[in-house]
Amino acid sequence: MTAAATAATDRRPARTARVGLVATALTAALVAALTLAVSLGAVDIPIAEVWTVVGRRLTGATPEPGTRDLIVWQLRAPRALLAAVVGAGLGLVGTAVQAMVRNPLADPYLLGISSGASLGAVAVTVLGAGIGTGLGFGVSAAAFAGALASFALVWAMARRGGGFSPLRLVLAGVGIGQFLSGFTSFLVLQAGDEQQTRGILFWLMGSLGGATWSQLAIPTAAVALGLLALQARARPLNALLMGDETAAGLGVDVTRLRRELFAVTSLLTGVLVAVSGAIGFVGLLVPHVCRLLVGGDHRRLLPVSALAGAVLLVVVDTVARTALDTQEVPIGVVTALLGAPVLLYLLDRRLERS
Template identity: 80%
Template sequence: MAATAAPDAAPAVRRSATPRTGAVAVALALALAVALTLAVSLGAVDVPPAEVWGIVTRRLTGRPAEPGTRDLIVWQLRAPRALLAAVVGAGLGLVGTAVQALVRNPLADPYLLGISSGATLGAVAVTVLGTAAGAGLGLGLSGAAFAGALTAFALVWTIARRGGGFAPLRLVLAGIGIGQFLAGFTSFLVLQAGDEQRTRGVLFWLMGSLGGTTWSQLALPAAAVALGAVHLQARARALNALAVGDETATGLGVDVARLRRELFTVTSLLTGVMVAVSGAIGFVGLLVPHVCRLLVGGDHRRLLPLAALTGAVLLTAVDTLARTALATQEVPIGVVTALLGAPVLLYLLDRRPEHR
């Protein structure tokens, strides 16, 4: 795909933000290290941070683990969950940023456009109908979620393109309609589960949960997010041009139709993989790009990596809070992101109305 000086066309790009970007990236990297340490340290059994790093270092260097439950708690229970929270958060930040550029709407995210609803429907269908049904179609949980996400986005795009042209508002409204329809069908499937325990588990998962994460579950989402990040970063200049408008992007040498097809596929893949491992976690993909634009501007060359870091920090912290806030039970992550994210977004919009 050809793209020339596309970033210079984006009105939201701040050239003066470059020195600040490095400082923000360092601060976010340190915050992520602290968040991961606290996520592994805090819980029903608190483990001092120094001991956490000692256990992790012994495991990574292949030295014998010390006997006791703390090694099991740190390495087998909390470490993979904390890392998965960071991976999913990074993926949500990337997807939210890409989708907002795709539709030229700062209020867009995978949930608003129906992508997450499609992924959720695919995953729930395999869960409720049984893995045999998914296997008969050649789909596992992640495959079904990806297929659902891609199908939902294709439906939304087809409806939005009826009559010719591209209208971002029409795309968002189509996403809301398709998303609500798929959410209703998902609820119907959950009610057909016929097993009260399975129904409760699916309902809890629908609100977002990383409980029971193992090391084996980490490889696929980590690889998907890493590949997605590389691909989106390679398209950062084209995303800058697309955020301005189709005519401008075309004039700068961007194949707009091809770029949108790529973004549809990448965002659907990432959303499907993340929904399969974490359930429906809203608001992160909407809030994170706003925060990052306030810090470094709208140049996607800077925005994408910082969105990934910010999403990782945010979801790691939220998962720790959801796991430790109540002594008797775990709070679904989606509940926490909604309760914390909505007031923060409203505050940011009130403080910086020009970014609405």
């Protein structure tokens, strides 16, 4: 065995231990964030009482009468869990998209995928589905179709002329995303109910308000299946980062892999947008932070990104819900305040290198 091979073998246990430590820390942070999300609000509830209510509900014991059981179990718990599921999904999609297009600036929001999903969801909503209670399979299916169509259009624009430019991809995504957003706004104005129009506009900026237990099933199943599908393609994703020719030389069917990734990421984006609106920059931020923690191997990066995305969105949703006494701040506003400076920093670094 060569010295280089011996050194690489010696580093594996240390790397595995590091990943385990990061995953354990993120899991603990997620539990803490969920607990605080349920505890904090217009009426603060002690953490011990939060766990008492949850324990009674999970064990089937008779819940204590009063409003606190209602607040913890019916209002805040499903919202906090939905935030975790959506954040995990956005982390996964951001990681997969960045590998698929070999561009660290890519995320569903910047590439126009979220805009396409929003257009599909709003079209169904304006045609009759209720924004508060009708976010079921019909809206998810429409959002998936919109996400897939917009992603395919952006990719076709980026590949014009036979070449591929990461910068052209981002520009095409921004341009097509803005066009789709404009068409979405036109559809919103066609809604006859003023209250519905306000609800849609607030939801489009990112909102988990009105989350219920029944809304958790579809996005949870989609994120779980998405993680399994992407994890099964972790090695091909690693190869894809080295370029299409290198990946093909390693036995990867690049065309088939991209088609599968198109389907998985579009499905995830569509389902997530259907329940939360278009939340930007989570898919951009999370993969960068996680690469610093565990490296670029997607076998480790994908599950860690899911955990980190869940923690981030639970914290962001709690801040959005509690920052102001008089009203709730859309989640997209908070993530934009966090993500826009990071995007400018990454753009500046890429311009310096080029």
